Amino acid sequence: MFIRRLPKFEYHAPTSVAEALDQLSLYAENARVFAGGTDLFVSMKKREVTPEHLINLKGIKELKHIHYHVADGLRIGGLVTIGELERSEIIKSKFCALQDAFKVMASPQIRNLGTIGGNLCSALPSADTAPPLIAMGASVKLTGSKGKRTVLVEEFFKGPGESILEHDEILIEILIPSPPENSGGSYFKLMRRSAMDLAIVSTAAFLMMDGNKRVCKNACIALGTVATTPIRVSKAEKVVTKKEIDEDLAAEAGKVAAQEARPRSSIRASESYRREMVGVLTKRAIMEAYKRIIYDS
């Protein structure tokens, strides 16, 4: 595909959230914020969007934090890059499903530019951070001219490229609850090639086991790229809840997840292949989460 230069725009570089919100209100529909620009600049070169004013959020230091406290959970500023998160020791040790996602995203160069906020705000069904965040019960904190609001990641997406984010709002923080005792998660992504590709299908599973690590008290399973938004598969979750986990049960949950998925055929994969792969990946994600609980903690 022929990719052109960026269209002309006026550049703005606020250093605080308040300043960025003022600029968003002032330039209204003619303005667009960006962070790493790894999604937005591609869309601009294809002339899918042609904002007259570009507001660079990267100078806002208050949105670059990674804070963990047992009581509050993990708080990630909207401008933290995927690369920084991939290197975070607390994420490696306590939020494995998210770490799995970072490892299979794009390339090191893109990960060092692209942010977790940008990944969510692009609102693609294939966004790699979405399924693990949904499975872990994460929320996003948004701020705009009408004030602040906190919304579950599960409720953030509306359709391909569409979210509940209002034009004058900025995603400032991602909040992930502390994982309870005897819990664990994992994320699996199927790509056409082994790196630098978007998902054909992706699955995240998060399990909470009882004190003996035998019975699954609660399960959350989320899928990417098999519907117009990332989705949760509640019937598959019920298959494993209040049961002892084993390969057969995980395979059964996979079958149910495949029925709940709403994939479509595209140039990248057929509907039936995606559906079948939902079954395979869901089984793998459940078994990997379970093994991590058993062997890692």
Ligand SMILES: Cc1cc2nc3c(=O)[nH]c(=O)nc-3n(C[C@H](O)[C@H](O)[C@H](O)COP(=O)(O)OP(=O)(O)OC[C@H]3O[C@@H](n4cnc5c(N)ncnc54)[C@H](O)[C@@H]3O)c2cc1C
């Ligand atoms: C070669 C290549 C490979 C890629 N591979 C993957 C992949 O494997 N998996 C994957 O999920 N993605 C992939 N991507 C997509 C992209 O890199 C990620 O989605 C990245 O995380 C986007 O972050 P960003 O900061 O660059 O977003 P930007 O491009 O800066 O912004 C994206 C959108 O979000 C909005 N936005 C950004 N930050 C905020 C904020 N804080 N508040 C409100 N709105 C905001 C912008 O207005 C824009 O609409 C790839 C991209 C490229 C170019």
